[in-house]
Amino acid sequence: MLTFHGKSVFGGIAIGKIYVYQKDNRLIKREKITDPESEIARFQKARKEAVEQLGELYQSSLRKIGKSEAAIFEVHQMMLEDLDYVQSIENIIEGQKVNAEYAVATTADNYACMFASMDDAYMKERAADVKDVSERVINVLMGNKDSSPEMTEPVIIVAEDLAPSETVQLDKDKVLAFVTRLGSSNSHTAILARTMGIPALIGVDADFKKLHGKLGVVDGFKGVFYTEPEESVLQELEEKKRQEEEKKNLLLSLKGKANVTLDGREIKLYANIGNIKDLALVKQNDASGIGLFRSEFLYLEKDNYPSEEEQFQVYKTVAQSMAGKQVIIRTLDIGADKQADYFDIPQEENPAMGYRAIRICLDRPEIFKTQLRAIFRATVYGNLAIMYPMIISLDEVHQIQKLVAQVKDELKEQGIAYKDVEEGIMIETPAAVMMSGELAKEVDFFSIGTNDLTQYTLAIDRQNPKLDDLYDAKHPAVLKMIQMVVDNAHKAGIWVGICGELGADTDLTEEFLKMGIDELSVSPGKVLPVRKKIREINLDKK
Amino acid sequence: MKQLRYVITDPEGIHARPAALLIKLTTGFSSVITMEKGGKSGDAKRIFAVMGLGVKQGEEVLITAQGPDEDRAIKEIEDFLKENL
Structure with a gap:
């Protein structure tokens, strides 16, 4: 049994298999181009497609989770339609004669820095939103498809961090809890966990790669994450979970x-x-x-x-x-x-x-x-x-x-x-x-x-x-x-x-x-x- | 030119969702609309500008509208702020 500590953003107990969520890391290369006009047109086409994708995501999360959580995709759409943001990208393409991918990534970094430097915990987290929307445009530019992981049974999702567009594509019936290494109490994972009412721990310092498929237990009350728990720990938490569910049902019914x-x-x-x-x-x-x-x-x-x-x-x-x-x-x-x-x-x-x-x-x-x-x-x-x-x-x-x-x-x-x-x-x-x-x-x-x-x-x-x-x-x-x-x-x-x-x-x-x-x-x-x-x-x- | 001062009461300040709703409203007017807080000013039709002001609970914003529909703009923005923020 291994025991990890993290900050709990929502109480509750979850017991289930661990699913390690990994995203592909790729490098954006800076490439010189000769025809800025057609590169801008390429960017605009990708941007519009990204806006459309977000419209679909808005509709599907409206059905799956609810209005308040879906609203973030409207915010994302507006970010992609923000004139300052669009102009910044076009200026970089035109001024530096570089590829659209690089221009989007650079602009995203600038805006992310702006949010990250604000003296408000909530606003700092919005840096993740800018990166997430920009990533979406870059994916379209590079011809990547959205891919969401297939989960066959309810699992504890373990990840570095999750972007809003990633969390929304998870099959909500199959998520028991979130455990992330990064993130804050205002991150989307945290907000989503609270909306869904499932336990979530952030800031858990663990080497995640080896955990995939193993049994895990999340104690959202104490902020502890156990992997391959001992029988006594498992029994104790199963009992706690049962009591908790009873209480929750009582409250809901009242x-x-x-x-x-x-x-x-x-x-x-x-x-x-x-x-x-x-x-x-x-x-x-x-x-x-x-x-x-x-x-x-x-x-x-x-x-x-x-x-x-x-x-x-x-x-x-x-x-x-x-x-x-x-x-x-x-x-x-x-x-x-x-x-x-x-x-x-x-x-x-x-x-x-x-x-x-x-x-x-x-x-x-x-x-x-x-x-x-x-x-x-x-x-x-x-x-x-x-x-x-x-x-x-x-x-x-x-x-x-x-x-x-x-x-x-x-x-x-x-x-x-x-x-x-x-x-x-x-x-x-x-x-x-x-x-x-x-x-x-x-x-x-x-x-x-x-x-x-x-x-x-x-x-x-x-x-x-x-x-x-x-x-x-x-x-x-x-x-x-x-x-x-x-x-x-x-x-x-x-x-x-x-x-x-x-x-x-x-x-x-x-x-x-x-x-x-x-x-x-x-x-x-x-x-x-x-x-x-x-x-x-x-x-x-x- | 029409102006409006308003103190934000929402505990979270002007966070992402109300900012988006506000922009939906402001982009419907042809007047130039700005939002100002503590000497910093931004275009009230652009999400990054509005969120970039980082307006928190208890802080006052100054909304200015200039253009053909400035009266209606200020009136509707005031109603919106009272209702949502």
């Missing part, structure tokens, strides 16, 4: 389904995210909205206060990407375990109970108002809501209302558009629980933060590992508090959700539903497992 119990009670199932990068996860896992958008990352990733404009761009992007689905932005919750040096928060004896979250915001309204302005400006781009953390009193809510009114007045005066949105508070202190009846009259919704609520209710520091055994989020005291909050919210006619970790605990889902919880917001990976649970519950059953 996507697009409603979060509704057997007896017809529907609740909102949202996702918690801590960064704009997590948006993709929210979509992949089919959450119906974002129940907790932790805005702290905007502050924690910086050396200074983020400007209104910076924040606005982020909130706007989130609002737009969620296309009408609700996004609840939690205002700055900094302090305690989340510190940014420039806030200059002095060392505290007991930071969890210290100067944090709304306490900082109300003490330093200039910071808070900047954030509120940015959020309100973004309200017109989607379905936003705002929630305020760490509330302990009515007075705090009144202070917030005053600041919000100021912000709205200023925006109105300046002629900047905004919408009124739902505003809610987090219930994460015992004080807020006890005051929930009064608080409910002042806000549009409650979201229960069970992590802090547990630590404050049980008087257990959640950062202290010695107390792990005592930290019990299912403590009856916590559950009774949740019930009290739900009852008070409903009495005042507002909705109530849970955005703490407890919300994702499927042992409690039924109990939450019985309590009357209207919304659960969980980490993106938990959305579908919780949906599964909800759909199995029957609240009518005694």
